[in-house]
Amino acid sequence: MFDIDAIRKDFPTIHDESIYLDSAASSLTPYVVLDTMADYYLHHRTNLHRSMHKLAMETARKFDASMENIAQFIGANVEDITITSNATAAINLVALSLDFQPDDEIIISTLEHSSNVFPWMRLATKVGVKLRWWKAADDGTLDLAELESLITPKTRLVAVTHVSNVLGVIVPVAAIGAVCQEHNVLYLVDACQSVPHLPIDVKQIGCDFLAFSGHKMCGPTGIGVLYLKPPHARDLTPAFLGGGSINTYRSRYATLDDCTLASHNYSELPHKWMAGTPPIAETFGLSAAIDYLRGVGMDAIVAHDTQLIQQAINGLQDIPGVILFGPSDPAKRSGIISFNIQGIYPLKVGRLLTEDYNIGLRAGHNCALHYFHEVQQANIVEGNVRASFYLYTTPAEVDLLINAIREIAITHGKTALAVG
Known part of the structure; x- marks a missing residue:
């Protein structure tokens, strides 16, 4: 009921x-999310995956469980997701981590939020990538036949929203995924407006990347999630590196002059993609928001x-x-x-x-x-x-x-x- x-x-x-x-801009937050985040600051305030003392280990276990819960909510495995500051950061992380070449083509729709436009525009300016626009109809719907006509041998990526933040129109992301797979084209979905409202399964969608934010789904601000299809999570070099993303125990070099990126080993997934201290309280809060949405x-x-x-x-x-x-x-x-x-x-x-x-x-x-x-x-x-x-x-x-x-x-x- x-x-x-x-x-x-x-x-x-x-x-x-x-x-x-105004929930499309930011949803309201239930007490359970606030209480969960307060519990961390009141009773578990420490870093994670750094120290061996009891408090740090408890925090790490709770964080890992929260990551599992977040991944399951979109039909993913925990190794396939990373925590970011928001969905905009997640999309930028993809744009900066992929190795684009001059004259590569990126297809984006005319429904897109600026966060799914300007990271690709920067690549057009800096790298020489070409943007191709997939124009929506008057009612905001997209024609798959037109997408087929836009794809060329130079097309590298299709980036589309799942739900338009202007109209609320639901885009047929699974059908788009099938087209992208047929043409061997990478596929990114901006799911900011869909994850809060619709059941999501990244495997059914068939996307390579999917981004969403916590603050639109009863969760806290300051947290986003990026899903990466397993081969990308494993093989790509993250745009941001640092503490937590590098396994210092397995890194080997003889002198400082010999210290290169190749001489280091990445941490196990998903930590490879989370350089620095993640938003711990916000991750707990987002997991609590997911439990709340599941309960409803x-x-x-x-x-x-x-x-x-x-x-x-x-x-x-x-x-x-x-x-x-x-x-x-x-x-x-x-x-x-x-x-x-x-x-x-x-x-x-x-x-x-x-x-x-x-x-x-x-x-x-x-x-x-x-x-x-x-x-x-x-x-x-x-x-x-x-x-x-x-x-x-x-x-x-x-x-x-x-x-x-x-x-x-x-x-x-x-x-x-x-x-x-």
């Missing part, structure tokens, strides 16, 4: 005075998201002057509804919702300039208004949003301006 009232009591930030509809049930979260999206579409599409973006079928999107009101800037809509209705959401370009320029073909400074739902969002809150948008459209929209 999906007990929304019980769920809301688990989140200390929720209160009756305001409505939080990912299928139940999917059903709840779908219900709220259908409710929002039904309510907003009947308001004169409101323009909805994305697929009309709620089963094709996850937790996000995007819209504009004719005659009023999105940022003003966001401000009115906050000041007059105590509704918090996102308004602007959502770090996805290429979508607004290439797909929506609108003024990229304007962007749109994005409401994002999660497991603690209620149907009553969606109704309040719909009613607020109706009042704003009547008072400030294009129809109101024409009458005035």
